[in-house]
Amino acid sequence: MTSRVSWSARLRYSFDKSMAGGTVALMGWLALVVLSLASAAGLFLALTHIGPAGSGPLDLRESLWQATMRAINAGPVAGDQGWSYRAVMLPVTLIGIVAFSALIGVLSAGVDAQIERLRKGRSKVLEQDHTIILNWSSSIFDVISELVVANQNQPRPRIVIMADKDKVEMEDEIAAMAPRLGRTRIICRRGAPTDLSDLGIVSPQQSKSVIILSPEGDEPDAQVIKTILALIHDPNRRTEPYRISAEIRDGANGDVARVVGGSEVQLVLADNLLSRIVVQTSRQLGLSAVFSELLDFEGCEFYSHPCPELHGETFGDAIQAFNTSALVGLSSRDGKVQLNPPMDTIITPDQTLVLIAEDDSAIVSSLTRSPQIDRSVIQQSRARPRPAERTLILGWNRRGPNIVTELSRYLSPGSRLVVAAKIPDLAGTLADVPLIGDGVVLETRVIDTCSKASLETLDIAACNSIIVLAHSDQLSAQAADTRTLITLLHLREMADRSGRHINIVSEMADIRNRELAAVTRADDFVVSNKLISLMLAQASENPHILAIFGDLLDEAGSEICLRPVGDYVSLDGPVTFFTIAEAARARGETAFGYCRPRDGAHGATNPGGVVVNPRKSEALDYRSGDRVIVLAVE
Incomplete structure (x- = not known):
């Protein structure tokens, strides 16, 4: 059975619903109150013929106007003459003050609410190509x-x-x-x-x-x-x-x-x-600066560029067709990239060239073979033996298992890989991590890597290289880098005391701590957040970049190597990069830059003295300690 609802309850319900309309509904009700009051007072004045003293009765329109002005402005009431007229206008003014003040309050609250909504950032963005x-x-x-x-x-x-x-x-x-x-x-x-x-x-x-x-x-x-x-x-x-x-x-x-x-x-x-960049950097000191240079929008970048005039040419010959850009690979129609392909690979019409250049407009090829190759200074390739090593990993994070697996790929038989971190079940954590290298021995030590006494037990002087990982899983970026800095300071003091140079590569969480870490004299730093940011930014602008770096970091393909310039050319006088590129080509490698110590004259503005895509026709004096950057099979 349905109960009857009184008309007053229905009115109250309708009023409640209208008030839920927000600022506009409140303004409407207050305006209605003011206008109703003014209308009633104006109609009363017109019917009773009451007017200001000395002015006589007012008609309907004038009565309505005067009543409305008193309702929204209290000032004129002070000048009203005649007690009958004052008796009508004074209540109108008092009620109008209350209603109009409430109206101002509602307006103010509405503006505040709108400002708060804007502050919350919920309005739709009306942009194009953003x-x-x-x-x-x-x-x-x-x-x-x-x-x-x-x-x-x-x-x-x-x-x-x-x-x-x-x-x-x-x-x-x-x-x-x-x-x-x-x-x-x-x-x-x-x-x-x-x-x-x-x-x-x-x-x-x-x-x-x-x-x-x-x-x-x-x-x-x-x-x-x-x-x-x-x-x-x-x-x-x-x-x-x-x-x-x-x-x-x-x-x-x-x-x-x-x-x-x-x-x-x-x-x-x-x-x-x-993980791959950390491992490769530990094998090729200075590599992180090369990656940063290639990923940074300032300077040279990767481009996929069609070049019909080179169709039918071999990749090795096409390398020398560019002076102000560096040919490093080929891209097929399906987007697959091959960096440093075999030098006798024929460039086909369904392939585009992968080049490093300052800008797309700077890519200019010339089929004229360069006369600036001095073959008399080219050195013969010599095989270098790879002895067993002792590598130490200090610290731990979620990338640790990948780093251990990747590092074992490069170690010679009989090498020892020691992992030391303050992880209770470190041995259990590494139990299922596959080791790819033959004869690589894995050891684990549970120690506090910030404790000098604990580090002393690891025989630091016997290590060929050390990788310091950031504790980024358990700590904030700043706290993790603080622990890393303490570890690096201890390591450098122990290395100085032993009289041996030990290659130390450290992972940093925050780029702002890299300059501070320079006092530890670590050989290289891999700033994880920075490299990921560079890659994401490049991928948003260049649809080919991930395919390029996918091949670059693939264990089955070529990788970036930094090798002594003296292994490629003699250092008796100025040499053009055309000559260095030819020496690399004879070994099945692609040269695209050079690196020299940080205090070198060339490339001093670049991190680590890295110069990517130098002008090949320019002859430079290379020194002992300078290294050529090549793509090669390790």
Whole structure:
């Protein structure tokens, strides 16, 4: 049985619903109160013929006007004449003061609410050809800095950031950490990148590219994959494919991300990438500076460039056809890249050239064979024996197992690999880690790597090389780097005391600590966040870069090696890089730069004295200690 509801209850319910309309509804009710009061007073004045003393009665229109002015402005009531007229206008003025004050309060609250909404960053972005960054991590500042450089030639560069973080906090941190934005405008929005409605705020349909960072917190790879899924399968997505670059920490999750994203996603497998760079850097000191130079938008970059005039030429001959750029590989029509292919490989019409150049417009080929090759100074290749080594890994993080496996690939039979870290079950952690090298002995030691007494038990002087890993899994970036610095200081003091030079490569979590770490005189630093940021930024601008670095870091292909220049040419006088490139070509290698000690005259502005893609026709005096950068099979 339905109970009857009184009309007063229904009116109250209707009033409650109207009040739920927010600021506009409140303004409407207050305006209605003021106008109703003024209308009633004006009608009463007109009917009773009451008017100001000395002016006589007012008509209806004038009565309504006078009553309305008294309701919204208390000032004129003081000048009213005649007690009858005052008796009518005074209540109108008092009630009008209350109602109008409430109206001002509602307006103020509405403006405050709108400002707060804007502060929360929930308004839709109306931009075109912008770069979107989803999620927030310590890598974001390096990504922004690189995109600013990449977009210098764009008319209206825009970067839109969305993360589940306060908009003002994001803006403040960006202003502090990446202040040099030039003409680039940063737009921050708060939202969940895995939510379809929130993704619509940043207008991905009109974007140029999307970068998905690995977020801080639990299960970051799952969040990245869900974000890719939301972008790709959004019912309102555009028909053209997206250009998405995404960071995946665990390589095991890469296959799932590829299935979800298909050809629209380029994946940066962070842990696999960093593990290989750390290992290769420990074998080739100075390599991290080469990687940074190749990934940085300032200077030379990789380009995939068609060159019909070289079709039918061998790769080895085509190397010498470029003076201001460096040919390093070939790319097939399906996007597969082969760096440093066999020198007798014929360049076919379905292939493009992979070159290192300062700009796409600087790539100019000449089929005229260079006369600037001095074959008399070219040295013959000599095989170097690889003795057994003792390698020490200090510290531990999630990349440790990959580093152990990758490092064992390079060690000669009889080599010893010692892993020391403050991990209770370190031996159990490494029990299932595969060792690829034959005859490599793995040892584990549970010690505090910041304790000098503990380090003394490891026979540091007997080590050929040491890798110091950042404790980035358990500690913040700054705390992890502090422990790394303490370990490096102890190691350098112990090495100095032994009178031996020990190759020390350290992983740093924050690029800002690299200069501080220079006092430890470590041979090289791999800044993990910086390299991942560079790779993500490059992938968002260059669709071929991940295929290039995939082949570069593949154990089955060629890799970057830094070898003494004296192994290639004699150092008796000036030599052109054409000659060095020819000496490398005779060994099946591709030369594309050189490196000299940090106090060298050439390339002093580059980290580690690295010069990538030098002008081949320029003759330089190379010295003992200078190294040539080549692509070779290790």
